[in-house]
Amino acid sequence: xxxxxxxxxxxxxSDSFLVDDKNLxxxxxxxxxxxMHKNQLQEHTQKLGLPAPVYRSTNExxxxxxxxxxxxxxxxxxxxxxxxxxxxxEAEQEVAKxxxxxxxxxxxxxRCKLIHQDTVFCKSILLEFATxxxxxxxxxxxxxxxxxxxVFVSSLVxxxxxxxxxxxxxKKVAEQLAARSAIQSLLGSDAKTVVSDMIKAKRKLHxxxxxxxxxxxxxxxxxxxxxxxxxIPDPAVGFNSEGKTNNLRSCLAKRxxxxxxxxxxxxxxxxxxx
Numbered sequence: 001x002x003x004x005x006x007x008x009x010x011x012x013x014s015d016s017f018l019v020d021d022k023n024l025x026x027x028x029x030x031x032x033x034x035x036m037h038k039n040q041l042q043e044h045t046q047k048l049g050l051p052a053p054v055y056r057s058t059n060e061x062x063x064x065x066x067x068x069x070x071x072x073x074x075x076x077x078x079x080x081x082x083x084x085x086x087x088x089x090e091a092e093q094e095v096a097k098x099x100x101x102x103x104x105x106x107x108x109x110x111r112c113k114l115i116h117q118d119t120v121f122c123k124s125i126l127l128e129f130a131t132x133x134x135x136x137x138x139x140x141x142x143x144x145x146x147x148x149x150x151v152f153v154s155s156l157v158x159x160x161x162x163x164x165x166x167x168x169x170x171k172k173v174a175e176q177l178a179a180r181s182a183i184q185s186l187l188g189s190d191a192k193t194v195v196s197d198m199i200k201a202k203r204k205l206h207x208x209x210x211x212x213x214x215x216x217x218x219x220x221x222x223x224x225x226x227x228x229x230x231x232i233p234d235p236a237v238g239f240n241s242e243g244k245t246n247n248l249r250s251c252l253a254k255r256x257x258x259x260x261x262x263x264x265x266x267x268x269x270x271x272x273x274x
Contacts, residue, residue: 037097041074044100050075053096057088070095074103121202122179126158128198129186135159138182140175154178161185 041053054073061067067084070091079099085091130137138158145151154174155164163185165177186195 035093037093037100041072041096041100044103045074048075053099055092055095057091060084061086072096072099074099119173119176119180121205122176122183125195125198125202126179126182129191129195130158132194133191138179140178142171142174156182158182 038053045051045053055070056072057068057070059066060069061084066086068086068088068091069081069084070088071078071080072092072095073079079095079102081091081095081098083091083094085094126138129135135158138156140154140156142152142154150169152168152171152174153165154168154171154177155162156175156178157163161182163178163182165174165179165181168174168177183195183199186192
């Protein structure tokens with residue numbers, strides 16, 4: 001009979017799993033939410049391919065009445081808990097929750113930056129979301145402006161809800177703003193992951209278009225500079241009255257004839273020799 005021994009290394013998951021020695025298996029514990037924050041942070045770093053979070057706890061109280069404050073290092077940035085606890089594990093769970101909330105908020109702000117800076121992608125993002133989720137496309141309503149200066153406010157109906165955008169100077173921009181209002185609402189719902197991924201893809205496209213535009217502008221500036229450089233006259237080249245270039249020999253020959261006419265042959269030879 002052959003006995004095979006498996007060695008299982010359990011680190012951060014030890015709070016969520018219990019080893020059943022009798023059946024040689026892992027039993028998942030149904031822990032409350034306030035004990036799952038370290039696991040959430042661990043899963044997030046693993047998903048992004050980042051190093052595991054590193055925790056550091058200090059006792060700011062007394063040995064008989066400890067007060068632990070924890071800090072965690074994630075992707076080179078340290079997050080420090082604002083509260084203190086009598087147990088070290090509680091302090092670590094609290095700082096893990098704080099760090100995870102900060103990371104999610106930063107990701108949301110970065111992905112929302114595109115739809116705030118440039119609304120040109122909002123309608124396409126919302127339509128793509130509707131197609132992916134098998135929903136009816138949004139229906140836009142933009143009443144005509146009655147003011148002397150045209151201003152437009154657009155609203156839309158999507159998935160049974162009404163959304164209204166901000167005031168805009170054109171109908172197209174008003175519809176994009178209404179779509180942005182719907183996207184912001186979706187980012188606060190259960191569909192935030194799907195919408196965030198779509199915004200991320202559009203952001204890559206936006207950055208690529210900006211890089212292409214910058215490269216094109218640099219090439220245009222370079223060609224203009226080169227054209228200006230080629231128009232600078234060569235010191236060894238002269239110009240006649242018609243603007244046509246003559247080489248140095250032609251200029252010297254012309255000058256020699258003028259000197260012969262006014263000063264004689266010897267003077268010409270002296271000037272050319274010098």
